[in-house]
Amino acid sequence: xxxxxxxxxxxxxxxxxxxxxxxxxxxxxxxxxxxxxxxxxxxxxxxxxxxxxxxxxxxxxxxxxxxxxxxxxxxxxxxxxxxxxxxxxxxxxxxxxxxxxxxxxxxxxxxxxxxxxxxxxxxxxxxxxxxxxxxxxxxxxxxxxxxxxxxxxxxxxxxxxxxxxxxxxxxxxxxxxxxxxxxxxxxxxxxxxxxxxxxxxxxxxxxxxxxxxxxxxxxxxxxxxxxxxxxxxxxxxxxxxxxxxxxxxxxxxxxxxxxxxxxxxxxxxxxxxxxxxxxxxxxxxxxxxxxxxxxxxxxxxxxxxxxxxxxxxxxxxxxxxxxxxxxxxxxxxx
Amino acid sequence: xxxxxxxxxxxxxxxxxxxxxxxxxxxxxxxxxxxxxxxxxxxxxxxxxxxxxxxxxxxxxxxxxxxxxxxxxxxxxxxxxxxxxxxxxxxxxxxxxxxxxxxxxxxxxxxxxxxxxxxxxxxxxxxxxxxxxxxxxxxxxxxxxxxxxxxxxxxxxxxxxxxxxxxxxxxxxxxxxxxxxxxxxxxxxxxxxxxxxxxxxxxxxxxxxxxxxxxxxxxxxxxxxxxxxxxxxxxxxxxxxxxxxxxxxxxxxxxxxxxxxxxxxxxxxxxxxxxxxxxxxxxxxxxxxxxxxxxxxxxxxxxxxxxxxxxxxxxxxxxxxxxxxxxxxxxxxxxxxxxxxxxxxxxxxxxxxxxxxxxxxxxxxxxxxxxxxxxxxxxxxxxxxxxxxxxxxxxxxxxxxxxxxxxxxxxxxxxxxxxxxxxxxxxxxxxxxxxxxxxxxxxxxxxxxxxxxxxxx
Numbered sequence: 001x002x003x004x005x006x007x008x009x010x011x012x013x014x015x016x017x018x019x020x021x022x023x024x025x026x027x028x029x030x031x032x033x034x035x036x037x038x039x040x041x042x043x044x045x046x047x048x049x050x051x052x053x054x055x056x057x058x059x060x061x062x063x064x065x066x067x068x069x070x071x072x073x074x075x076x077x078x079x080x081x082x083x084x085x086x087x088x089x090x091x092x093x094x095x096x097x098x099x100x101x102x103x104x105x106x107x108x109x110x111x112x113x114x115x116x117x118x119x120x121x122x123x124x125x126x127x128x129x130x131x132x133x134x135x136x137x138x139x140x141x142x143x144x145x146x147x148x149x150x151x152x153x154x155x156x157x158x159x160x161x162x163x164x165x166x167x168x169x170x171x172x173x174x175x176x177x178x179x180x181x182x183x184x185x186x187x188x189x190x191x192x193x194x195x196x197x198x199x200x201x202x203x204x205x206x207x208x209x210x211x212x213x214x215x216x217x218x219x220x221x222x223x224x225x226x227x228x229x230x231x232x233x234x235x236x237x238x239x240x241x242x243x244x245x246x247x248x249x250x251x252x253x254x255x256x257x258x259x260x261x262x263x264x265x266x267x268x269x270x271x272x273x274x275x276x277x278x279x280x281x282x283x284x285x286x287x288x289x290x291x292x293x294x295x296x297x298x299x300x301x302x303x304x305x306x307x308x309x310x311x312x313x314x315x316x317x318x319x320x321x322x323x324x325x326x327x328x329x330x331x332x333x334x
Numbered sequence: 335x336x337x338x339x340x341x342x343x344x345x346x347x348x349x350x351x352x353x354x355x356x357x358x359x360x361x362x363x364x365x366x367x368x369x370x371x372x373x374x375x376x377x378x379x380x381x382x383x384x385x386x387x388x389x390x391x392x393x394x395x396x397x398x399x400x401x402x403x404x405x406x407x408x409x410x411x412x413x414x415x416x417x418x419x420x421x422x423x424x425x426x427x428x429x430x431x432x433x434x435x436x437x438x439x440x441x442x443x444x445x446x447x448x449x450x451x452x453x454x455x456x457x458x459x460x461x462x463x464x465x466x467x468x469x470x471x472x473x474x475x476x477x478x479x480x481x482x483x484x485x486x487x488x489x490x491x492x493x494x495x496x497x498x499x500x501x502x503x504x505x506x507x508x509x510x511x512x513x514x515x516x517x518x519x520x521x522x523x524x525x526x527x528x529x530x531x532x533x534x535x536x537x538x539x540x541x542x543x544x545x546x547x548x549x550x551x552x553x554x555x556x557x558x559x560x561x562x563x564x565x566x567x568x569x570x571x572x573x574x575x576x577x578x579x580x581x582x583x584x585x586x587x588x589x590x591x592x593x594x595x596x597x598x599x600x601x602x603x604x605x606x607x608x609x610x611x612x613x614x615x616x617x618x619x620x621x622x623x624x625x626x627x628x629x630x631x632x633x634x635x636x637x638x639x640x641x642x643x644x645x646x647x648x649x650x651x652x653x654x655x656x657x658x659x660x661x662x663x664x665x666x667x668x669x670x671x672x673x674x675x676x677x678x679x680x681x682x683x684x685x686x687x688x689x690x691x692x693x694x695x696x697x698x699x700x701x702x703x704x705x706x707x708x709x710x711x712x713x714x715x716x717x718x719x720x721x722x723x724x725x726x727x728x729x730x731x732x733x734x735x736x737x738x739x740x741x742x743x744x745x746x747x748x749x750x751x752x753x754x755x756x757x758x759x760x761x762x763x764x765x766x767x768x769x770x771x772x773x774x775x776x777x778x779x780x781x782x783x784x785x786x787x788x789x790x791x
Contacts (some may be wrong), residue, residue: 068408
């Protein structure tokens, strides 16, 4: 891989980290969304909702480990800076992840009387994780500012990210379930869609206002014209999703995958916008990827591993989704 | 307390809680694979029944291992930023390879292994079990390579205070790595073996003497009896390796304060740091020299020769004795029950009770051993390269205290839940018709007990 120059390496790893984080938000996003939606549902629906994520959640969560892993491995200085700054939200998110992950298993194995408790903890863990991730995204966008407005924005961001997860979770349920649970999921998705749209608008407005540097990146000729597809595309996708959701579920369960795919597209566009704003910074306006990067020889070693292993990971992830394709059935070890 | 000691306690709490579960799952997955292979070879349903019970225990243990492991990947940044800033070029790729080659493999095929039995052919399902087992072992390989490098670093050069790798082969296969890896893998084997034996004994005591349970019991007891002598030999070799590379650790483990020829083996004492001496010492003359140098008059370095870069004595001295004591107890129990089981095909009630009491003995020995080796690395984080105090984060002590309290209460709660749930699952499996529990699918276990025998075709 000598044709890759040393200067290119940090950029490649930034891309890799971004891709892992985006995949995490999409994949574990639907797990967390479904976890948050479980509150107040009858037991039979809760079991179905769990079954829809059962075979996948563990691998989905691994993308977060890869994302943070790349941050740790490729940009150690940024890893330290970001995670010490976000110490408390990170700790709370980890507690949430722990509760969510273990409750998934405990709920199915404990005495029936205690199942409710673990379902409650599953919901709480999912909620805490989502809120903290959104809060940290908000903090990142405002450059770890601690002014009241910045904190308010971070909390709004916490809510919006949670609703975005609810949206994608509901979309996954539309694909994986049927009958009354599916009808419920359509309703949840419609509601999540509205809040997510408002959230996207807020972030889009706040992001350029956070600094003149980002402002100039968006509002200068001809960049503005070239960037126009991002907001317009997002609006079009959201509108299309709304149109579908109003009429769903279709006869013979046609197009049940459509909202989920549209939702992924929205996540990708939103992520692209953020990535454009912050490139080439890894810590907004403080540290560029080149300043934070590890030694090239170490990055090369990891890159070779990624080039060999990532395609294999994609293959067996696809295999797993294929094995568990179609409507989710009751989870059974048999 | 200052932020350094709080951060150390927090890291110790997190990693102690975490290691409990991989210690079980690394080897348990191979035991599950063994059950599946026996089932394929013999076609006997009892092997499948054993698999069906233990795969649930595996799933629960695995989930606890995964989520507590995620905490670890964040801890480096939240509490020890100096670690990655100084040796990130070494540690980073090793951790990355763990995620890439192990985590995704085990996490993805875990789904197939747990819930795919009805969706894939039996052999593919067994293959998934094998892939998860390989994944968990690979994960151990990478993390032990990194941990061993922190004890016996080589294959790098320091440029402007940052480690740069000169040879990956030397980094990965550093001097203590082969010993630590085998010691840990066998420790995992013992932990899983005693857990399998203990819970199976518990089921037998509850009058569940189906063939699947008896076979699990036998598997656990025999595995333990094979592994424990092996572990004692490996442990001895590991100790000699430590003496060569980290003599201060050995001096503290044996509570030898001054350089000594023909040093005695201290069986019991209360080491006193202030006076650099042992109180109430009970010792066997010349035995420590004999064990460690294989000569009666061999010279051993004392702790005072290494000051101030020497570890605290008491935790190493006690920790080492707890580990060895537990190991000897395991040896006695495993041998005795293996012989009994071989001759009479069954165990007396008191012996079954002993096995139940020993269910988590692997945890005690594993934790004690890790405490010895990790506290024995102090004051270094990376031996001779980076001290622990240099790597700690500038996070306010109050924040660390807050998160520490949160983690400790969470872990205490989960540990109680885990152990009680394991025994509850054993009770349910023993008496499916009297205790109503729900399986993954919400049906009662009673319904599944029929499937246990019927679903194995």
